[in-house]
Amino acid sequence: MKILIYNVNWRGDVLFSAPAIRAIKRFYPGSRITCLVTPRCRDILKSNPDVAHIISFDERRNRSLSEIWAFIRSLKKQSFDMVFLFHRSFSRALMMRLAGIPQRIGYATKRRGFLLTRAVEPPKVPVHKVDYFLGLARACGADASDRFYRFYLESGDESRADELLRAEGIRPDRPLVVINPGGNWTPKRWPPGRYAELARLFVERTGYQVVITGAPKDQALGEEVKLGSAPGVISLCGKTSLGELGGVMRRAQLVVANDTGPMHIAVGVGAPTLALFGPTRPELTGPIGPHAHVLSSRRGMDAIQVEEVFRRAQELLSVARDQRPALRHRSGQATSDRP
Missing domain, CATH: 3.40.50.2000 (Glycogen Phosphorylase B;)
Incomplete structure (x- = not known):
């Protein structure tokens, strides 16, 4: 059929x-x-x-x-x-x-x-x-x-993601947090200054490495967050394919993101994910997965405080990484037509 x-x-x-x-x-x-x-x-x-x-x-x-x-x-x-x-x-x-x-x-x-x-x-x-x-x-x-x-990675996605991280000085033997500050609709975005402050807290209080991800259109946003955070934070905005983005997120102990496509990619590869919601309803478009978590405020994204996000993130980071599901790759790939 x-x-x-x-x-x-x-x-x-x-x-x-x-x-x-x-x-x-x-x-x-x-x-x-x-x-x-x-x-x-x-x-x-x-x-x-x-x-x-x-x-x-x-x-x-x-x-x-x-x-x-x-x-x-x-x-x-x-x-x-x-x-x-x-x-x-x-x-x-x-x-x-x-x-x-x-x-x-x-x-x-x-x-x-x-x-x-x-x-x-x-x-x-x-x-x-x-x-x-x-x-x-x-x-x-x-x-x-x-x-x-589930978002399925191709066999080379993780190795290429590892190469990108190594080229930026990210060490595989140290824990990693990924933040994705972008989004297609401004009211769904947590302010960049708060993402910068969150990244700084991760670096200064936990010693975690922090990587900022996003689409090519998010490059300026990524630089803004990077410059406002702490030394050592890097931006990969616009530098990854979708599969490589999934590979980077798969390597993370935690992904923090707005209600946007990359957040769902993180959930789809099994990465522990903290999704920030404001005007949109998580019961309609929120993440679904064993390691997906939501922090929301009906008053809007401005009502979500940095310390609140950091505290929740620390709780999630205390969960052992080996509780995450095994990631499955597809052998081969679908063919495509482009009329």
């Missing part, structure tokens, strides 16, 4: 879909699963062992009717038996109908129920994104009890 999963557009949400993909694969063990994602989300799933193939389609760049129709024809040629529409939109459901996929499963949102062969009633109350995606797997009879999402 050939199954297509039309995924969503944000990296964190795509990672949230991993338990549903796993449940679908287990329910249809002989199936070949293809995931359709935007190019920026491809790296989230490229090493996932439940995904055989990845198709990247950028709807922002391929917006003309001729480009969309060409893409639909390309899907039709692949003769998928079933599609799960994790995306809520009407247009995606219409595209799958036009692609001639016989079984089309999705939530009955945006008045698109008539385009689906199995229109699932959406949750009546807000649920965590993981559970939202699992609901579609459950609707087909799959076991939806495993809610943990």
Whole structure:
């Protein structure tokens, strides 16, 4: 059976879909699963062992009717038996109908129920994104009890991460804390000055090494935090691939981060993680994992104090590292199409 999963557009949400993909694969063990994602989300799933193939389609760049129709024809040629529409939109459901996929499963949102062969009633109350995606797997009879999402590293990711750390003077025999101060939405960010103060406390009171991580767009932010902290703190903002970022976080005794994609990468590789939440609701988008912890304030990120975060971090650091789950790598990687 050939199954297509039309995924969503944000990296964190795509990672949230991993338990549903796993449940679908287990329910249809002989199936070949293809995931359709935007190019920026491809790296989230490229090493996932439940995904055989990845198709990247950028709807922002391929917006003309001729480009969309060409893409639909390309899907039709692949003769998928079933599609799960994790995306809520009407247009995606219409595209799958036009692609001639016989079984089309999705939530009955945006008045698109008539385009689906199995229109699932959406949750009546807000649920965590993981559970939202699992609901579609459950609707087909799959076991939806495993809610943990995992980010799979390729075989070379950790060794390249080690090389990056060594090049910056980070010693493998000393404990490491990673902080990730970035985020796509300013109200979700803890102030950079407080991250700098937190890094200084780690260095001066515990002797831990501190590494700042982030995307290329976070380079100035990383330098700001670094300069305001203490000697020896380094920034890897913009210097890692997504897999290398996971490798760096895997090496850490603790990751402290805002509600953002890299925080979920840390959880996905099994790193002890302290996630800071302000205006967003952790019960809907928070981390799910045996070593994931949340510190939140409904009054906003400014209400979270440095000493409070440091105290909670020390409590988590007291937990032995060997209690973390073993990390699994994928042997090989998914193939990819880039129309």
